[in-house]
Amino acid sequence: MNQQISIGLFGFGTVGQSVYKVISGAKNAHAQISRICVRNIAKPRAVAVDPSILTDNPDDVFADPSINLIVEVVDDAEASYRIVSTALRRGIPVVSGSKAMIARHLPELIELQREYGSALLYDASSCGSIPVIRNLEEYYDNDLLLEVKGILNGSSNYILSRVFDHNEDYNAALEKAQKLGFAESDPTFDLSGMDSLFKLVIITVHALGVYVAPERVFTYGISTIHDADIRYAREKRMKIKLVAQVVKVDDSNFTMFVMPEFVSPSKYIYSVDNEYNGVVIRGECYDRQFMFGKGAGGLPTASSILSDVMARRYGYSYEYKKMSYIDRPRYTTDVMLRVYVHYSTTDIPSLLPFEVVREQFISADDNYVIGDISLGQLMAARQVLSAPDVFLANIPMFFLDRDD
Amino acid sequence: MNQQISIGLFGFGTVGQSVYKVISGAKNAHAQISRICVRNIAKPRAVAVDPSILTDNPDDVFADPSINLIVEVVDDAEASYRIVSTALRRGIPVVSGSKAMIARHLPELIELQREYGSALLYDASSCGSIPVIRNLEEYYDNDLLLEVKGILNGSSNYILSRVFDHNEDYNAALEKAQKLGFAESDPTFDLSGMDSLFKLVIITVHALGVYVAPERVFTYGISTIHDADIRYAREKRMKIKLVAQVVKVDDSNFTMFVMPEFVSPSKYIYSVDNEYNGVVIRGECYDRQFMFGKGAGGLPTASSILSDVMARRYGYSYEYKKMSYIDRPRYTTDVMLRVYVHYSTTDIPSLLPFEVVREQFISADDNYVIGDISLGQLMAARQVLSAPDVFLANIPMFFLDRDD
Numbered sequence: 001m002n003q004q005i006s007i008g009l010f011g012f013g014t015v016g017q018s019v020y021k022v023i024s025g026a027k028n029a030h031a032q033i034s035r036i037c038v039r040n041i042a043k044p045r046a047v048a049v050d051p052s053i054l055t056d057n058p059d060d061v062f063a064d065p066s067i068n069l070i071v072e073v074v075d076d077a078e079a080s081y082r083i084v085s086t087a088l089r090r091g092i093p094v095v096s097g098s099k100a101m102i103a104r105h106l107p108e109l110i111e112l113q114r115e116y117g118s119a120l121l122y123d124a125s126s127c128g129s130i131p132v133i134r135n136l137e138e139y140y141d142n143d144l145l146l147e148v149k150g151i152l153n154g155s156s157n158y159i160l161s162r163v164f165d166h167n168e169d170y171n172a173a174l175e176k177a178q179k180l181g182f183a184e185s186d187p188t189f190d191l192s193g194m195d196s197l198f199k200l201v202i203i204t205v206h207a208l209g210v211y212v213a214p215e216r217v218f219t220y221g222i223s224t225i226h227d228a229d230i231r232y233a234r235e236k237r238m239k240i241k242l243v244a245q246v247v248k249v250d251d252s253n254f255t256m257f258v259m260p261e262f263v264s265p266s267k268y269i270y271s272v273d274n275e276y277n278g279v280v281i282r283g284e285c286y287d288r289q290f291m292f293g294k295g296a297g298g299l300p301t302a303s304s305i306l307s308d309v310m311a312r313r314y315g316y317s318y319e320y321k322k323m324s325y326i327d328r329p330r331y332t333t334d335v336m337l338r339v340y341v342h343y344s345t346t347d348i349p350s351l352l353p354f355e356v357v358r359e360q361f362i363s364a365d366d367n368y369v370i371g372d373i374s375l376g377q378l379m380a381a382r383q384v385l386s387a388p389d390v391f392l393a394n395i396p397m398f399f400l401d402r403d404d
Numbered sequence: 405m406n407q408q409i410s411i412g413l414f415g416f417g418t419v420g421q422s423v424y425k426v427i428s429g430a431k432n433a434h435a436q437i438s439r440i441c442v443r444n445i446a447k448p449r450a451v452a453v454d455p456s457i458l459t460d461n462p463d464d465v466f467a468d469p470s471i472n473l474i475v476e477v478v479d480d481a482e483a484s485y486r487i488v489s490t491a492l493r494r495g496i497p498v499v500s501g502s503k504a505m506i507a508r509h510l511p512e513l514i515e516l517q518r519e520y521g522s523a524l525l526y527d528a529s530s531c532g533s534i535p536v537i538r539n540l541e542e543y544y545d546n547d548l549l550l551e552v553k554g555i556l557n558g559s560s561n562y563i564l565s566r567v568f569d570h571n572e573d574y575n576a577a578l579e580k581a582q583k584l585g586f587a588e589s590d591p592t593f594d595l596s597g598m599d600s601l602f603k604l605v606i607i608t609v610h611a612l613g614v615y616v617a618p619e620r621v622f623t624y625g626i627s628t629i630h631d632a633d634i635r636y637a638r639e640k641r642m643k644i645k646l647v648a649q650v651v652k653v654d655d656s657n658f659t660m661f662v663m664p665e666f667v668s669p670s671k672y673i674y675s676v677d678n679e680y681n682g683v684v685i686r687g688e689c690y691d692r693q694f695m696f697g698k699g700a701g702g703l704p705t706a707s708s709i710l711s712d713v714m715a716r717r718y719g720y721s722y723e724y725k726k727m728s729y730i731d732r733p734r735y736t737t738d739v740m741l742r743v744y745v746h747y748s749t750t751d752i753p754s755l756l757p758f759e760v761v762r763e764q765f766i767s768a769d770d771n772y773v774i775g776d777i778s779l780g781q782l783m784a785a786r787q788v789l790s791a792p793d794v795f796l797a798n799i800p801m802f803f804l805d806r807d808d
Contacts, residue, residue: 018689026547028726028729029546129693134539134542138711139535139538139711140711141715142707142710142711144707271675283707284707285426285704285706285707285710286532286697286707287533288697289533289534289695290694290695291694291696292672292694292695293691300690303546303687303690306546306548306689307543307546310545310546311545319718325432327431
């Protein structure tokens with residue numbers, strides 16, 4: 001408690017360098033970066049550091065008895081897993097920002113924390129600077145919580161925002177996002193919804209105490225969005241946003257998915273533009289709370305990592321309290337959704353088992369169908385929906401009477 | 405740690421009854437209300453409770469060895485102070501929602517917590533359901549924080565919202581707010597800005613680690629707002645909102661005040677309507693974060709109290725870490741503001757020592773002057789400004805180039 005923190009930093013890219021800058025500049029952090037482990041020592045870097053603290057051998061960090069915290073911001077899920085699990089096994093606490101790795105390995109990482117009495121904090125993994133995980137874990141630590149829904153990916157939101165608010169072309173907007181450094185090293189990660197999915201998986205553990213493996217969650221991205229979809233949304237005075245949500249559908253069940261969604265101006269997330277993230281937390285007594293902030297970029301992520309580092313000074317760790325709750329809700333895909341599906345050559349009306357078809361539009365260039373279908377059936381039809389001429393978006397139906 | 409919580413509840417009005425409902429209904433709270441202390445046992449109440457747990461003698465609660473937490477939601481600052489200080493002296497932790505009492509006695513209450521090794525939590529005291537205190541204390545626990553600014557009072561915001569968004573008359577809106585139960589027992593408390601002030605004093609302790617006594621803070625309310633002011637704001641496409649803020653003006657100094665403010669549509673707080681509260685937290689790396697939620701009403705406040713009760717299960721207490729920071733910023737009123745002052749009979753231009761007068765308007769019915777004046781001089785002129793024909797509003801000048 002209240003100890004001086006000596007950090008071994010893994011990764012020295014955009015986020016790693018920002019972490020270095022923020023921690024070196026924080027006069028009350030009582031923390032310093034003692035070693036930095038990188039893949040390539042010789043690589044030229046914008047931030048100047050004492051070369052003697054650089055190493056390319058992870059063991060130099062793990063074996064250093066003065067190091068009492070690992071900060072891991074490596075852009076490679078495999079390497080990240082090795083670093084984090086090694087550190088936890090050695091009883092060294094870790095602060096990590098690796099959402100893909102955490103979303104895939106969380107049950108095991110929770111087990112490792114318990115077994116070795118160590119701690120893993122990862123608020124930076126979800127929504128950059130917005131303290132979503134910490135608040136779900138500590139503050140919304142009760143069974144009033146009904147829903148967490150939001151825009152969790154900064155770069156896809158930036159692109160959609162350029163398209164809808166600035167009338168830019170999708171590809172031009174994508175290029176700009178990459179130039180500004182909002183996109184991950186592989187932009188398909190953002191555009192396919194995978195990045196949002198990983199964050200949603202982590203959020204669900206802290207929201208409802210249930211881990212759902214990423215592959216069990218229906219995830220649809222924005223990369224096949226078509227001019228006709230943008231036009232259609234504009235005509236209805238809506239925006240299309242990439243939305244991740246986990247929702248209690250009744251007392252015993254919840255569902256979750258990542259999908260483009262038609263968002264009307266009355267919703268909080270309508271005004272979440274550019275690289276920002278916004279999360280709506282809905283509960284039984286407080287109705288809706290909205291948290292909004294920068295979701296992408298080195299410095300916002302670094303500020304979140306600094307908060308976790310500071311928390312370690314006081315021995316903070318996640319208790320995963322909700323995982324031990326009685327009557328935890330169960331994950332279900334047995335919920336009815338209303339979706340818009342655009343297509344040109346794929347024969348969507350005959351390939352998708354709609355319960356009810358609400359609208360159908362056929363023309364020389366574009367076709368779309370709007371209909372009701374269960375989430376389970378959408379999952380079963382993932383192959384069909386992945387055709388390059390198809391674009392799917394959620395029309396929030398069972399939220400029709402709500403102002404979220 | 406992880407103990408069963410047995411609660412002695414003081415106060416059984418709107419908030420107290422909501423606390424009772426929420427805690428009785430929370431299946432994972434591991435908490436129960438064992439005794440309820442009220443002023444008048446015989447008073448009929450909407451919520452039915454076992455009469456044997458009611459008492460009008462505080463000692464019945466303090467002397468009960470099974471009670472390990474006091475929840476205090478008494479609507480009387482004097483009584484609240486007696487309850488909280490007695491409990492802390494006896495080593496019983498307390499959850500309180502009494503902002504006026506806490507804002508006035510915080511240094512002493514911090515001392516009592518230290519001396520008797522007890523804990524006082526009070527997230528419900530500021531912004532109802534929004535976890536502002538907990539986040540400032542735990543998550544923004546570093547010196548990156550530059551500003552906390554927001555709408556902290558639900559009922560005055562409800563009234564201004566009816567006036568600006570629904571073209572209602574000020575007095576009709578006030579009446580409606582009281583009918584809906586948004587106003588405190590004494591509405592002048594809300595309208596004079598005192599309620600916002602008390603919250604701001606508490607927020608400042610957790611934001612910057614500095615306690616500033618309420619009487620040292622310039623506070624101006626909305627009760628003298630005039631149709632001409634509303635018209636003027638509308639013409640400029642702005643809204644007038646009652647805004648509380650604490651702002652670092654440079655590395656070593658901060659200022660704070662509560663004042664009506666002209667808010668343009670590009671600001672986050674512009675869209676905080678009705679009884680909602682909204683807080684913007686600005687920092688060096690993350691720029692702006694915005695938290696938004698219900699600030700008034702029994703259930704939102706009760707949900708916040710439940711969060712504090714749950715936190716006590718894990719022995720949580722505020723560390724007041726920032727109070728021990730080196731180079732804490734100092735409170736100053738030596739900052740220049742630009743203000744709008746409306747008047748009819750009081751001779752504002754000759755009574756207020758403006759540095760520069762920017763605009764002056766004189767007519768048969770209304771007059772106003774816009775000018776630059778230091779906060780210190782506004783404080784010195786409190787007497788003049790309290791005349792019933794005078795209304796003052798801040799024109800955010802030194803924020804001109806910022807998008808808050």
